[in-house]
Amino acid sequence: MTVPLGAAALREVDLRGVFRYANTYPESIELVARKDPDGPDFEKLVTHRFKLEDSEKAFQLAGKTKDEQGKLVIKVVIEAQES
Numbered sequence: 001m002t003v004p005l006g007a008a009a010l011r012e013v014d015l016r017g018v019f020r021y022a023n024t025y026p027e028s029i030e031l032v033a034r035k036d037p038d039g040p041d042f043e044k045l046v047t048h049r050f051k052l053e054d055s056e057k058a059f060q061l062a063g064k065t066k067d068e069q070g071k072l073v074i075k076v077v078i079e080a081q082e083s
Contacts, residue, residue, distance in 0.1 A: 047074045055078050061076055062076040
């Protein structure tokens with residue numbers, strides 16, 4: 001992909017690249033959905049949860065590596081109320 005870096009620099013645009021391995025989503029979804037008692041506890045990766053009305057705080061925290069108490073920020077989840 002060609003990116004006009006000069007135009008991005010003039011407009012002070014931040015560019016972030018994302019790398020992923022091809023065709024890994026089905027296997028990953030199966031691994032997480034399996035909930036093997038001898039496997040990893042993926043729930044521990046969620047370090048912070050916010051209600052929908054606190055979304056702004058959630059996004060601010062997601063951009064940091066540690067919260068106010070010094071706890072590591074790995075995954076921030078915004079939970080919508082169930083209907």
